[in-house]
Amino acid sequence: MMSQNETYVLNPDYHFKGDKDRIVMYSKKQVSSFSSSDWVSFIHPTQAQILNVFAVKRTFGEQCKLLALKYGISEGQISEMLAPYIENKNVVHTIFKENKIYFPQNVLIAWHNVEELFKEDTNNIVQVNCNDVNLKQDRMHIAPQSILLMLTNKCVTKCKYCYADKNTKYTPMSTDEVLHLIDDAKRLKMSYIDVIGGEVFCRKDWDIIIKKIVDNGLMPNFISTKMPIAEETIKRLKDTGYNNVVQISLDSLDEQVLSTLIDCKVGYVNKMKQTIINLEAYGFKVQFDTILTKLTANRKSLDQLFLFISKVTNLEYWEIRIPEVSIYTPETYKEIKANKDQLLDCIDYINETLRPKAQFKLFCSDNCLEEHLGEGKDIDKHFxxxxxxxxxxxxxxxxxxxxxxxxxxxxxPQFIIGDLKKQSIEEIWNSPKAWELYNLSQGVFRKESVCSHCKIFDFCNLENHRRCFVKVIKAYGKDKWDYPDPRCQYAPKVTSDLLY
Known part of the structure; x- marks a missing residue:
C-alpha cells in the first residue's frame, strides 16, 4: 500500500530523450540489480513529463498534489494512475492508439533504496509536440541508441572459423575523428559504445579511445581478446577507467590443437594463463568464450577447460558456442567443422554433467544445429x-x-549506409540508403530473386522484418544478397555449408 508520506523518485537508472515525435525511455547495460538492463522503449511525451516530476525529491502526497493541479484531475486519480509504476517487479504497459507502451521494472522507487545514487535532474525532458506523436515500435528516428565501433581488423591469430572481414584494406579514422564520434554519441544520449576488433589492442591509440568512451558515460559492455596481454597493457586498460568484463576467447588448453585452429605461437597457453592471472590482480571480471570444432568438441577438451575455468576467481561466465559457416573463411571453416553427432554428444555432456556441477554461469549456444530451412510459412511473423x-x-x-x-x-557495398569522414551519424542514420534497407521495396530486388514477385513481400519485409541478410549470404553467396531468407518456404535449396 502506498503511503502519501513515503518519498518515491524516478529510478536513477532510467533516462529520457527526445526522438523527433516521441520520447525514448532508456537505461545502460550496467544498472542496479532492481532495474531493467539495456532498456529502450518509446513513450508518450505526457507520460515522460509526469514521471519526470519524480526526478525531484518530494513525498508522494506532494507529487500527487502538483500533478493534480497541472492536469486538472483529483489527487486520488493521480495516485491510482501512478500505482502500476511504483516498485513494479515486472514490465508494465499501457495502450495508446493501438500501440503498446512498455515500461521497465521499478520505474518509481523508494528514495531510501537509491539515496546514494539519486541526483535531482529537472532538465531530463526534451519537449515534443504532443499533437504529432508516433509510438510505432520501429527504428530510432534521430540517431542510433548505441554504436558498435570496430577499432581495427588486425589480429594476431588466424582463426579457421573467423567470421570477420580481415582482408579489406582501408585508411583508418584518425584519433580525432573517433573522439568526435564519441562526443556525438554523448550529445545524442546513446546508451553505450562497444568496441571490437580484430584485436582491440592492435590499434595504437586504443587506450585514448576507451578512456574517452568511459569519460563520456558510454562504458563498453565487454572487451574481447584472443591475444596474450602484457601486464603493462592491463595497467593501461585499468587507467582508462574501464571496469567492465574482459572476455577471453579460449578454445582449448592443448597448444597443438590451438596451433592448427588459430595459428598461435609456442608458449601461447602459458601466456594466456598469465594474462588471466594479471586481469584478476587488477580487479577485472573475466568471461570465457569457447568455439566447438572437430578438434575441440570432445569430453576430454571440455573437462580440461572446465577444471581450469573453475579456478578463476573473478569469473563472470563461460559460453560454449557452435560456429556457423563464415562468409569470409568458408574453406578453412570446412576443414575444422565438427559433425553433428560429435556436437550433440558435447551438448549432452555440458547439460547433464558439467552444468550441474558448475559453480558459475555456463551457457551453450547451439541454435545453429536446428536450422529450419525452407519451413517458414506465410503466416509466421518470424522464422x-x-x-x-x-x-x-x-x-x-x-x-x-x-x-x-x-x-x-x-x-x-550493398549494406554501407554512409561515411563518418563525410557525414554526421544523424545524417547517416537517416540516409536514403538506411531507409531503403529498412523499408525494403520489391523494386530493389533483381528478377532472379523470387522476392521480386512474392505475394507476401510487404508482410515479410515491412511489417515483420523476417529476413536475415547474413543467413541469405551464407546460404547463396555475397552476390545473391537479395535472395530469400533460406528459412522461407519459397527459398531455393541451400547447397552451402550452412547446415550441420
Whole structure:
C-alpha cells in the first residue's frame, strides 16, 4: 500500500530523450540489480513529463498534489494512475492508439533504496509536440541508441572459423575523428559504445579511445581478446577507467590443437594463463568464450577447460558456442567443422554433467544445429531463430569510418549506409540508403530473386522484418544478397555449408 508520506523518485537508472515525435525511455547495460538492463522503449511525451516530476525529491502526497493541479484531475486519480509504476517487479504497459507502451521494472522507487545514487535532474525532458506523436515500435528516428565501433581488423591469430572481414584494406579514422564520434554519441544520449576488433589492442591509440568512451558515460559492455596481454597493457586498460568484463576467447588448453585452429605461437597457453592471472590482480571480471570444432568438441577438451575455468576467481561466465559457416573463411571453416553427432554428444555432456556441477554461469549456444530451412510459412511473423534487428537501434562503425547496416556484413557495398569522414551519424542514420534497407521495396530486388514477385513481400519485409541478410549470404553467396531468407518456404535449396 502506498503511503502519501513515503518519498518515491524516478529510478536513477532510467533516462529520457527526445526522438523527433516521441520520447525514448532508456537505461545502460550496467544498472542496479532492481532495474531493467539495456532498456529502450518509446513513450508518450505526457507520460515522460509526469514521471519526470519524480526526478525531484518530494513525498508522494506532494507529487500527487502538483500533478493534480497541472492536469486538472483529483489527487486520488493521480495516485491510482501512478500505482502500476511504483516498485513494479515486472514490465508494465499501457495502450495508446493501438500501440503498446512498455515500461521497465521499478520505474518509481523508494528514495531510501537509491539515496546514494539519486541526483535531482529537472532538465531530463526534451519537449515534443504532443499533437504529432508516433509510438510505432520501429527504428530510432534521430540517431542510433548505441554504436558498435570496430577499432581495427588486425589480429594476431588466424582463426579457421573467423567470421570477420580481415582482408579489406582501408585508411583508418584518425584519433580525432573517433573522439568526435564519441562526443556525438554523448550529445545524442546513446546508451553505450562497444568496441571490437580484430584485436582491440592492435590499434595504437586504443587506450585514448576507451578512456574517452568511459569519460563520456558510454562504458563498453565487454572487451574481447584472443591475444596474450602484457601486464603493462592491463595497467593501461585499468587507467582508462574501464571496469567492465574482459572476455577471453579460449578454445582449448592443448597448444597443438590451438596451433592448427588459430595459428598461435609456442608458449601461447602459458601466456594466456598469465594474462588471466594479471586481469584478476587488477580487479577485472573475466568471461570465457569457447568455439566447438572437430578438434575441440570432445569430453576430454571440455573437462580440461572446465577444471581450469573453475579456478578463476573473478569469473563472470563461460559460453560454449557452435560456429556457423563464415562468409569470409568458408574453406578453412570446412576443414575444422565438427559433425553433428560429435556436437550433440558435447551438448549432452555440458547439460547433464558439467552444468550441474558448475559453480558459475555456463551457457551453450547451439541454435545453429536446428536450422529450419525452407519451413517458414506465410503466416509466421518470424522464422525459427528470431528476426532481424538491423538498423533499429545499433550502428556498426567500421575502422575507416564507413557505417554498415549489419555487424557481420562489414564492407559489403550493398549494406554501407554512409561515411563518418563525410557525414554526421544523424545524417547517416537517416540516409536514403538506411531507409531503403529498412523499408525494403520489391523494386530493389533483381528478377532472379523470387522476392521480386512474392505475394507476401510487404508482410515479410515491412511489417515483420523476417529476413536475415547474413543467413541469405551464407546460404547463396555475397552476390545473391537479395535472395530469400533460406528459412522461407519459397527459398531455393541451400547447397552451402550452412547446415550441420
Amino acid at each position: 525459427y531463430g528470431g528476426k532481424c534487428i538491423m538498423l533499429k537501434q545499433l550502428a556498426f562503425v567500421l575502422p575507416d569510418g564507413k557505417v554498415s547496416a549489419c555487424e557481420q556484413l562489414y564492407w559489403h
